[in-house]
Amino acid sequence: xxxxxxxxxxxxxxxxxxxxxxxxxxxxxxxxxxxxxxxxxxxxxxxxxxxxxxxxxxxxxxxxxxxxxxxxxxxxxxxxxxxxxxxxxxxxxxxxxxxxxxxxxxxxxxxxxxxxxxxxxxxxxxxxxxxxxxxxxxxxxxxxxxxxxxxxxxxxxxxxxxxxxxxxxxxxxxxxxxxxxxxxxxxxxxxxxxxxxxxxxxxxxxxxxxxxxxxxxxxxxxxxxxxxxxxxxxxxxxxxxxxxxxxxxxxxxxxxxxxxxxxxxxxxxxxxxxxxxxxxxxxxxxxxxxxxxxxxxxxxxxxxxxxxxxxxxxxxxxxxxxxxxxxxxxxxxxxxxxxxxxxxxxxxxxxxxxxxxxxxxxxxxx
Amino acid sequence: xxxxxxxxxxxxxxxxxxxxxxxxxxxxxxxxxxxxxxxxxxxxxxxxxxxxxxxxxxxxxxxxxxxxxxxxxxxxxxxxxxxxxxxxxxxxxxxxxxxxxxxxxxxxxxxxxxxxxxxxxxxxxxxxxxxxxxxxxxxxxxxxxxxxxxxxxxxxxxxxxxxxxxxxxxxxxxxxxxxxxxxxxxxxxxxxxxxxxxxxxxxxxxxxxxxxxxxxxxxxxxxxxxxxxxxxxxxxxxxxxxxxxxxxxxxxxxxxxxxxxxxxxxxxxxxxxxxxxxxxxxxxxxxxxxxxxxxxxxxxxxxxxxxxxxxxxxxxxxxxxxxxxxxxxxxxxxxxxxxxxxxxxxxxxxxxxxxxxxxxxxxxxx
Numbered sequence: 001x002x003x004x005x006x007x008x009x010x011x012x013x014x015x016x017x018x019x020x021x022x023x024x025x026x027x028x029x030x031x032x033x034x035x036x037x038x039x040x041x042x043x044x045x046x047x048x049x050x051x052x053x054x055x056x057x058x059x060x061x062x063x064x065x066x067x068x069x070x071x072x073x074x075x076x077x078x079x080x081x082x083x084x085x086x087x088x089x090x091x092x093x094x095x096x097x098x099x100x101x102x103x104x105x106x107x108x109x110x111x112x113x114x115x116x117x118x119x120x121x122x123x124x125x126x127x128x129x130x131x132x133x134x135x136x137x138x139x140x141x142x143x144x145x146x147x148x149x150x151x152x153x154x155x156x157x158x159x160x161x162x163x164x165x166x167x168x169x170x171x172x173x174x175x176x177x178x179x180x181x182x183x184x185x186x187x188x189x190x191x192x193x194x195x196x197x198x199x200x201x202x203x204x205x206x207x208x209x210x211x212x213x214x215x216x217x218x219x220x221x222x223x224x225x226x227x228x229x230x231x232x233x234x235x236x237x238x239x240x241x242x243x244x245x246x247x248x249x250x251x252x253x254x255x256x257x258x259x260x261x262x263x264x265x266x267x268x269x270x271x272x273x274x275x276x277x278x279x280x281x282x283x284x285x286x287x288x289x290x291x292x293x294x295x296x297x298x299x300x301x302x303x304x305x306x307x308x309x310x311x312x313x314x315x316x317x318x319x320x321x322x323x324x325x326x327x328x329x330x331x332x333x334x335x336x337x338x339x340x341x342x343x344x345x346x347x348x349x350x351x352x353x354x355x356x357x358x359x360x361x362x363x364x365x366x
Numbered sequence: 367x368x369x370x371x372x373x374x375x376x377x378x379x380x381x382x383x384x385x386x387x388x389x390x391x392x393x394x395x396x397x398x399x400x401x402x403x404x405x406x407x408x409x410x411x412x413x414x415x416x417x418x419x420x421x422x423x424x425x426x427x428x429x430x431x432x433x434x435x436x437x438x439x440x441x442x443x444x445x446x447x448x449x450x451x452x453x454x455x456x457x458x459x460x461x462x463x464x465x466x467x468x469x470x471x472x473x474x475x476x477x478x479x480x481x482x483x484x485x486x487x488x489x490x491x492x493x494x495x496x497x498x499x500x501x502x503x504x505x506x507x508x509x510x511x512x513x514x515x516x517x518x519x520x521x522x523x524x525x526x527x528x529x530x531x532x533x534x535x536x537x538x539x540x541x542x543x544x545x546x547x548x549x550x551x552x553x554x555x556x557x558x559x560x561x562x563x564x565x566x567x568x569x570x571x572x573x574x575x576x577x578x579x580x581x582x583x584x585x586x587x588x589x590x591x592x593x594x595x596x597x598x599x600x601x602x603x604x605x606x607x608x609x610x611x612x613x614x615x616x617x618x619x620x621x622x623x624x625x626x627x628x629x630x631x632x633x634x635x636x637x638x639x640x641x642x643x644x645x646x647x648x649x650x651x652x653x654x655x656x657x658x659x660x661x662x663x664x665x666x667x668x669x670x671x672x673x674x675x676x677x678x679x680x681x682x683x684x685x686x687x688x689x690x691x692x693x694x695x696x697x698x699x700x701x702x703x704x705x706x707x708x709x710x711x712x713x714x715x716x717x718x719x720x721x722x723x724x725x726x727x728x729x730x731x732x
Contacts, residue, residue, distance in 0.1 A: 073635065073662055080632045095663065103632055107663035266446045266469055269439065296439055297461065297473035 001065025002089035003037045005057060007081050007100065010042075013057035014075045016227055017046035019200045020053040021071040027116075032068040033075075034115045035088075037061045045118070046071060051197050052118045053204075056226040065090060066112035077105055118230055121221035127161060127185045127213045131224065135205040136329075137168045137179040138198045140354060143323050145195040146172040156192040156234040158241070159213075159220075161185055169241050170195075175320045176244060176357040189215055192238050197231035204229065245357055246343060249336035251309030253283060254349065257333045260288070261325040263301035267292040268318035270299050278361060279318040283337070284311035292318070314340045315363045324356045367431030368455035369403045371423060373447050373466065376408075379423035380441045382593055383412035385566045386419040387437040393482075398434040399441075400481045401454075403427045411484070412437060417563050418484045419570075422592040431456060432478035443471055484596055487587035493527060493551045493579045497590065501571040502695075503534045504564045506545040506720055509689050511561040512538040522558040522600040524607070525579075525586075527551055535607050536561075541686045542610060542723040555581055558604050563597035570595065611723055612709060615702035617675030619649060620715065623699045626654070627691040629667040633658040634684035636665050644727060645684040649703070650677035658684070680706045681729045690722045 017033050025031065025048050034045040040061055045054040067090060078086060081100040090109065091097045098105040138157070146154035158169040166183045169176070197220075204224055205211060214221040215233075222229040267279045271292035282289040283305070290301040314337060325333075330348040337344055346356040383399050391397065391414050400411040406427055411420040433456060444452060447466040456475065457463045464471040504523070512520035524535040532549045535542070567588055571577060580587040581599075588595040633645045637658035648655040649671070656667040680703060691699075696714040703710055712722040 070662070076635050077632065080628065080635065082628070102668040103629070104666045105632075105636065105663060106665070107636070108661075262446065262448070263469070266443065266471075269442050269446065270471065270473070295474075296436070297471060299472070300470045302468040 001035070001037050001067055001096075002063035002087070003042060003059040003061045004085050004087045005042065005059035007078065007083055007086050009057050010059075010078050010086055011075075013042065013044045013055050014071070014078060016055040016204060017044040017053050018071050018075055019203060020046035020048055020051050020229075022048045023072070024048070029068055029110055029114050029116075031070060031072075032110055032115075033071045034066060034068050034112060036066040036112070038064045045115070047116065047118065049116065050194065050232050051200065052230045053200070054118065054228045054230075063089070067096065068110040068112055068115050069096065069107060073107060077107070119219050119232075121214050121216050121219045121230055123214055123216045125187050125189060125215040127166070127183065127187075127189065127215075128210045129166065129181070129183055129213070131205045131209055131211045132207050133181055134211055135202055137166070137181060138202050138205075140179040140327055141168045141170045141177040142195055142198050142202070143327060144170040144172055144175050144177040153192055153234050153236045153238055155196075156194045156238075157198055158238040159189060159191050159193055161187065161189040169238070171239060171241060171244070171357075174317065174359050175324065176241060176355075177324070178241065178245070178355040180353055190238075191215055191220055192234040192236070193220055193231060194234055197229070201229055244343075245355060246336075246338060246345060249309075249338045249345065251283070251307060251312055251337045253288065253335040253337070254306040254308075254332060255288070255303060255335060257325055257328055257331055260303050260333075261322065263290050263303050264318050264321055264325070267299050267301050268322070270294050270297050271318060277318045278315055278363070279321075280313070280315045280363065282311075282313050283307060309337075312337045312340065314344065315361045316344070316358060317361055320358045324358065328354070328356075367401070367403050367433055367462075368429035368453070369408060369425040369427045370451050370453045371408065371425035373444065373449055373452050375423050376425075376444050376452055377441075379408065379410045379421050380437070380444060382421040382570060383410040383419050384437050384441055385569060386412035386414055386417050386595075388414045389438070390414070395434055395476055395480050395482075397436060397438075398476050398481075399437045400432060400434050400478060402432040402478070404430045411481070413482065413484065415482065416560065416598050417566065418596045419566070420484065420594045420596075429455070433462065434476040434478055434481050435462065435473065439473060443473070485585050485598075487580050487582050487585045487596055489580055489582045491553050491555060491581040493532070493549065493553075493555065493581075494576045495532065495547070495549055495579070497571045497575055497577045498573050499547055500577055501568055503532070503545040503547060504568050504571075506693055507534045507536040507543040508561055508564050508568070509693065510536040510538055510541050510543040519558055519600050519602045519604055521562075522560045522604075523564055524604040525555060525557050525559055527553065527555040535604070537605060537607060537610070537723075540683065540725050541690065542607060542721075543690070544607065544611070544721040546719055556604075557581055557586055558600040558602070559586055559597060560600055563595070567595055610709075611721060612702075612704060612711060615675075615704045615711065617649070617673060617678055617703045619654065619701040619703070620672040620674075620698060621654070621669060621701060623691055623694055623697055626669050626699075627688065629654075629656050629669050630684050630687050630691070633665050633667050634688065636660050636663050637684060642727075643684045644681055644729070645687075646679070646681045646729065648677075648679050649673060675703075678703045678706065680710065681727045682710070682724060683727055686724045690724065694720070694722075 036043040042057040087099040160167045167180045212223040279292045288303045332349045334347045343357045402409040408423040453465040526533045533546045578589040633656045645658045654669045698715045700713045709723045
């Protein structure tokens with residue numbers, strides 16, 4: 001194998017493929033990236049089996065071939081080289097030479113044959129969506145995936161399409177996040193994608209062009225320009241989230257999102273003690289009074305609102321409200337309440353593209 | 367105590383005083399900051415005994431008084447308030463009320479009487495120097511203070527003035543850093559200031575105006591505009607550093623600093639294995655050839671130089687060279703060599719304002 005490639009193009013390719021290299025695998029070869037040089041193109045691949053990322057970089061290929069190099073060392077070396085052409089060539093059975101201006105490295109490599117082959121994901125279920133739109137949907141749901149593995153299915157985001165609508169749903173037993181968008185796609189899809197995968201997908205998604213999602217029974221493939229991201233799907237049935245979202249409510253609050261967010265953040269400062277993060281809402285007339293107290297002191301915040309329906313007293317873990325308010329994108333939002341022990345539902349006012357739900361915390365009568 | 371203060375001014379004052387609050391003290395009161403409201407001014411103080419920082423903030427003082435509040439909680443609350451006037455008032459024997467627009471906090475406070483009094487540092491030994499200049503001198507030496515406490519005196523920087531010259535010197539057994547500047551000051555000063563103190567001083571020093579340094583036997587006081595930083599000095603005699611810096615040398619290399627730095631950084635990538643960080647220099651004619659190897663591979667870098675004197679082969683811990691080259695401010699530098707086991711001396715070419723010294727690593731004959 002021998003190729004010449006512009007340094008910055010190579011750095012970008014390595015950086016993308018490297019996102020799938022966790023360094024936690026027990027297989028030493030997965031600490032490497034596979035470089036396949038063919039037809040004026042390098043295909044660079046990183047993988048931890050569950051998630052694989054493959055990307056293409058233009059290069060002058062002088063001798064075709066494939067090999068595996070340590071991802072971190074190779075990436076660090078290429079990043080530190082001057083902005084110039086880089087020549088990479090295999091010079092013996094187990095080493096490559098990297099040359100750039102007055103720098104010359106010899107680095108050991110591993111065999112391409114030992115690198116696991118990527119699952120093939122082909123099928124008719126191909127869904128196109130604007131990269132920017134999918135990025136927004138992932139960001140709007142990924143924070144609510146379960147962090148613990150007690151119910152593995154909840155560590156993923158449900159991606160569900162039907163009736164030309166795409167829904168992304170995550171929930172962790174305390175809150176639920178649902179984002180939806182209209183799409184041009186007739187098939188039904190129902191797949192749970194690991195949160196870990198989507199964390200990397202979000203970093204690779206850009207602002208322009210579409211991304212294509214291809215599903216088969218066990219895998220999903222994201223095609224983003226010259227990059228292919230292949231991830232296994234989580235096995236099992238996702239929770240029937242529709243039955244969790246209340247259809248009716250007794251009171252609706254219209255509130256300025258940022259003012260509410262700032263007030264809750266301040267209130268949570270005294271409530272942090274003992275990690276309860278408890279904030280109490282007293283909603284009446286045109287005001288939410290937010291209070292919190294601990295041995296450090298107490299706080300009272302007032303937020304102007306527009307209330308339709310009855311007043312209510314309800315308490316929350318401030319962290320869950322803050323997570324939601326931080327990623328919502330409209331200035332004015334709805335909060336829907338039914339009782340002190342029923343979930344609160346939060347929505348945008350303008351666009352009907354998201355539904356958030358937070359369970360209240362039961363507190364002793366005040 | 368009762369005062370009204372503009373939020374951002376209060377945040378700035380707290381942030382400065384808080385730098386002395388380490389949260390590691392066994393005295394709970396030192397987790398707090400002392401606020402003294404008097405004559406339209408707040409004096410805010412933080413301390414960990416070794417280092418104390420006191421700063422002034424303009425405020426409308428409605429009722430004079432002093433108290434101590436938890437530094438982190440109070441700081442976090444004030445930072446999160448809207449950009450508006452903040453009213454702080456003691457409302458009971460052990461609590462204060464903080465009001466700002468629609469936010470109201472009650473927070474417990476501690477007694478000002480329990481707060482330790484700051485050492486008084488008065489004396490005739492007052493040295494004025496431009497803040498920017500002192501900042502530069504500290505940055506140019508602080509990286510070389512000893513990190514371990516086996517010789518406590520080496521965890522500080524020697525500040526030495528004589529013959530209208532100020533020297534800052536640090537050394538850790540492997541390298542030495544010396545910065546010097548001309549000053550208008552006739553007294554002799556010889557004080558070792560803890561590195562920890564200078565780390566905080568650097569953050570507070572600005573670009574304009576002078577800083578005044580006042581020394582007494584055990585303490586130094588930095589007066590920076592409205593802020594006073596008081597630190598104990600390290601006890602004991604600093605190493606006679608002059609005897610360490612070689613007066614003569616056999617070879618001088620003139621080299622472009624950034625090209626050398628980049629080459630050493632690249633070479634160190636393969637040398638990291640086993641933490642030896644070993645890079646070898648082969649200096650001859652108009653080139654330094656830098657090599658490094660480990661089980662990961664090997665590297666060869668060439669750097670153009672101008673050599674006066676004999677060629678030499680010498681090896682270094684790359685980390686020590688990188689630290690020095692990173693903070694030097696001229697493009698062209700001198701490196702002076704005598705033998706493979708003698709220290710290398712590094713200097714600017716234009717300004718004679720710094721001397722760096724690095725011990726070589728002895729390696730077996732190549």
